[in-house]
Amino acid sequence: MTGKITLSELADIDVEVLKGVGEKRKESLADYGITNVLELLMNYPRKWVDRTNEARVSDLVAGNEALVIVEVHKVSKFTTKNRRTVVTIQVGDDSGRLTAVFFNQPWRERQLKVGTQVAMFGKPDIYRGVLQMSNPLVDLIGDRTGRIVPIYPQSEKTQVSTWELATWVENALERCRERGLSDPVPVELVNKLELVDRTAALWGIHFPETMEAKQSARRRLAFDELLRVQVVLVGRKRAFELDNTGIRHIVDGKLQQRFISAIPFALTGAQNRVISEINLDLAAPHPMHRLLQGDVGSGKTVVAVSAMLASVQGGHQAALMAPTEVLAEQHFAGVRKLLEGLLVPDANNLFGDRQLRVELLTSRITNDRRRELLRDLANGGVDILIGTHALIQEGVEFASLGVAVIDEQHRFGVEQRAALRNKGEATNSQNSEKVNTSPDVLVMTATPIPRTAAMTVYGDLDVSVLDEMPPGRTPIKTFWVTGEKPESEMWGEVRAAIALGQQAFVVCPLIEESDKLQVASAEDTFKLLAKTELKGLKLGLLHGRMSSNEKDETMTKFRERKIDVLVATTVIEVGVDVPNATCMIVLDADRFGIAQLHQLRGRVGRGSIASRCWLVTSDPEVSSPRVDALVESTDGFYLAEVDLELRGEGTIMNTAQKGRSDLKLASLRLDRDLIELARATAFEIINADPTLKSHNEIRQEIDLLLTPDEEEFLFKN
Ligand code: ADP
Numbered sequence: 010m011t012g013k014i015t016l017s018e019l020a021d022i023d024v025e026v027l028k029g030v031g032e033k034r035k036e037s038l039a040d041y042g043i044t045n046v047l048e049l050l051m052n053y054p055r056k057w058v059d060r061t062n063e064a065r066v067s068d069l070v071a072g073n074e075a076l077v078i079v080e081v082h083k084v085s086k087f088t089t090k091n092r093r094t095v096v097t098i099q100v101g102d103d104s105g106r107l108t109a110v111f112f113n114q115p116w117r118e119r120q121l122k123v124g125t126q127v128a129m130f131g132k133p134d135i136y137r138g139v140l141q142m143s144n145p146l147v148d149l150i151g152d153r154t155g156r157i158v159p160i161y162p163q164s165e166k167t168q169v170s171t172w173e174l175a176t177w178v179e180n181a182l183e184r185c186r187e188r189g190l191s192d193p194v195p196v197e198l199v200n201k202l203e204l205v206d207r208t209a210a211l212w213g214i215h216f217p218e219t220m221e222a223k224q225s226a227r228r229r230l231a232f233d234e235l236l237r238v239q240v241v242l243v244g245r246k247r248a249f250e251l252d253n254t255g256i257r258h259i260v261d262g263k264l265q266q267r268f269i270s271a272i273p274f275a276l277t278g279a280q281n282r283v284i285s286e287i288n289l290d291l292a293a294p295h296p297m298h299r300l301l302q303g304d305v306g307s308g309k310t311v312v313a314v315s316a317m318l319a320s321v322q323g324g325h326q327a328a329l330m331a332p333t334e335v336l337a338e339q340h341f342a343g344v345r346k347l348l349e350g351l352l353v354p355d356a357n358n359l360f361g362d363r364q365l366r367v368e369l370l371t372s373r374i375t376n377d378r379r380r381e382l383l384r385d386l387a388n389g390g391v392d393i394l395i396g397t398h399a400l401i402q403e404g405v406e407f408a409s410l411g412v413a414v415i416d417e418q419h420r421f422g423v424e425q426r427a428a429l430r431n432k433g434e435a436t437n438s439q440n441s442e443k444v445n446t447s448p449d450v451l452v453m454t455a456t457p458i459p460r461t462a463a464m465t466v467y468g469d470l471d472v473s474v475l476d477e478m479p480p481g482r483t484p485i486k487t488f489w490v491t492g493e494k495p496e497s498e499m500w501g502e503v504r505a506a507i508a509l510g511q512q513a514f515v516v517c518p519l520i521e522e523s524d525k526l527q528v529a530s531a532e533d534t535f536k537l538l539a540k541t542e543l544k545g546l547k548l549g550l551l552h553g554r555m556s557s558n559e560k561d562e563t564m565t566k567f568r569e570r571k572i573d574v575l576v577a578t579t580v581i582e583v584g585v586d587v588p589n590a591t592c593m594i595v596l597d598a599d600r601f602g603i604a605q606l607h608q609l610r611g612r613v614g615r616g617s618i619a620s621r622c623w624l625v626t627s628d629p630e631v632s633s634p635r636v637d638a639l640v641e642s643t644d645g646f647y648l649a650e651v652d653l654e655l656r657g658e659g660t661i662m663n664t665a666q667k668g669r670s671d672l673k674l675a676s677l678r679l680d681r682d683l684i685e686l687a688r689a690t691a692f693e694i695i696n697a698d699p700t701l702k703s704h705n706e707i708r709q710e711i712d713l714l715l716t717p718d719e720e721e722f723l724f725k726n
């Protein structure tokens with residue numbers, strides 16, 4: 010091979026070529042998860058010990074934290090009377106000696122063998138006249154010299170030491186020196202973005218001369234990770250846009266106009282703006298692929314209905330898919346009401362009109378009814394179909410699906426989105442010829458996501474945001490409640506609200522570990538409240554182990570005010586709409602995440618009466634930053650930012666989409682500027698070269714480093 014070394018070349022080199030890696034080490038490395046040189050080089054240190062901060066043992070002062078690099082001289086272990094294990098090690102450097110003790114860490118005996126070099130960080134004390142550190146932070150560094158020593162992720166099971174890894178990495182990088190590492194990002198771009206080159210980055214992440222050098226290295230490697238993801242997403246987005254088999258919908262037709270003018274309220278500015286954004290997409294020849302972000306109660310339904318009507322106007326159909334039956338049914342009732350009395354031209358009668366037909370398809374409808382529904386769907390008799398994932402099952406065929414709306418996206422996977430899209434095979438009405446058209450897709454989510462994070466999670470979609478609440482809503486007041494007296498006052502206020510004819514939700518303590526315990530918690534809360542604070546009121550219970558029929562029955566009773574207080578688990582988190590419910594009590598609120606609390610709170614404040622939300626925690630001594638955030642603000646986007654700050658990416662990634670496994674260094678939270686940079690760069694690259702013909706290496710790296718799920722759509726078209 011000649012030319013600079015590419016990552017895929019490195020991936021083809023077995024670790025056994027490295028000095029010191031024989032059969033046995035090779036096996037250990039495989040256990041560790043490393044089989045080739047690329048994996049070795051991309052196994053980045055978990056931290057770096059800066060030896061410039063190193064103290065000599067003779068310089069240690071009791072009470073002052075310090076880092077020392079020492080050798081282990083002696084190890085002993087004993088168990089105290091009350092079964093605590095104590096591992097004591099004697100260590101020292103050429104200036105003096107010191108003792109370290111570890112309580113309840115029996116494995117230290119095996120870890121810290123005599124002769125091992127360790128970096129120890131801690132606060133020394135004088136104990137029985139001897140300098141001693143208790144439970145210091147310890148990193149094994151072997152005999153590595155250099156100012157900054159890399160510490161690699163370690164696990165007890167695999168017998169690969171951090172200094173062995175460092176030695177092999179060094180060996181590998183040395184051997185790359187002559188030919189040099191290839192850099193797929195054009196040098197002008199690297200310079201413009203003030204990034205270091207790949208070679209410098211890899212040396213710098215493993216063996217930085219200074220901590221600043223490590224930072225620049227991290228920045229470059231994180232950029233590469235983000236760029237790969239963005240190239241995939243932007244490429245996918247462009248591919249959708251180039252797909253010309255969409256439908257040019259009629260957006261200035263009578264249906265939309267009549268619908269909008271018949272709505273009993275004026276649209277918000279945000280609703281108007283978003284409807285226009287969507288209409289532009291609908292009228293264009295290529296299929297829409299848009300995300301609608303809007304906080305709970307921001308009025309997404311009206312926007313969705315407007316889009317669906319554009320489809321019906323042109324003689325096509327529309328579908329709305331919701332994640333649960335309760336939600337599908339609620340949408341069905343709501344949409345039906347919104348569209349009451351709207352007429353559409355009747356295909357069977359040149360001069361006649363017929364009622365616009367909205368139908369519901371869930372797994373709960375009878376077989377006969379289902380058969381009839383599917384028949385009418387296939388012959389175009391049904392205009393709008395609302396349902397659960399039953400919509401994407403085999404056998405559900407539309408005459409011509411023009412617009413597909415997916416509500417609460419995070420409950421559906423990418424595959425399900427695609428499945429609904431694929432229901433778009435349509436019969437051309439002019440000549441009965443089957444043509445494949447892709448419906449316009451609108452994905453709705455009530456989970457606000459900070460902008461740059463959305464660029465990564467939903468980077469293949471255009472984004473519209475409903476950032477304005479309909480007027481006339483009295484903002485929800487939120488209280489943190491803790492302690493016996495405030496709690497009992499709270500129940501008093503709840504009883505008073507109910508006496509005025511209002512209703513309340515009580516959300517039970519969250520028990521993540523087990524569904525069964527969760528149900529037990531709900532039942533206990535229900536029984537307790539019925540006997541005590543809410544005695545004499547009509548209570549209902551709702552939890553995930555009830556059958557859909559039972560759940561429905563309870564919800565219906567609540568809606569019809571036959572129940573005053575609904576004691577529930579988080580099953581009420583999504584979408585449930587009961588305007589007369591004005592009180593939300595969340596017990597053990599500090600156990601819930603911000604997004605979840607926000608969703609729960611969104612169940613009240615849906616009518617004209619002022620609503621309140623009480624977040625109850627049990628320990629008056631401990632405040633929760635999440636509860637504080639909720640008390641402070643009702644703005645979902647603000648809360649999403651706080652959530653990201655507090656919890657890191659986990660939240661977003663888990664609720665939105667799995668994957669993005671290539672992000673080892675990049676952080677959605679800390680690298681917002683890099684995300685924007687990577688996205689802009691990806692646009693530059695894709696715009697100039699949509700199929701990456703002349704960016705073969707980037708393409709190769711994507712194949713190599715992103716999981717198939719992450720890149721599935723790229724360049725398929
Ligand atoms: P979302 O789905 O975004 O949570 P919905 O579409 O369910 O919100 O709307 C919430 C409530 O607000 C509904 O009762 C709806 O009729 C009402 N609504 C929507 N838009 C407006 C508006 N512009 N003015 C007043 N009320 C509105």
Ligand code: MG
Nearest residue numbers: 309310416584
């Ligand atoms: Mg909704």
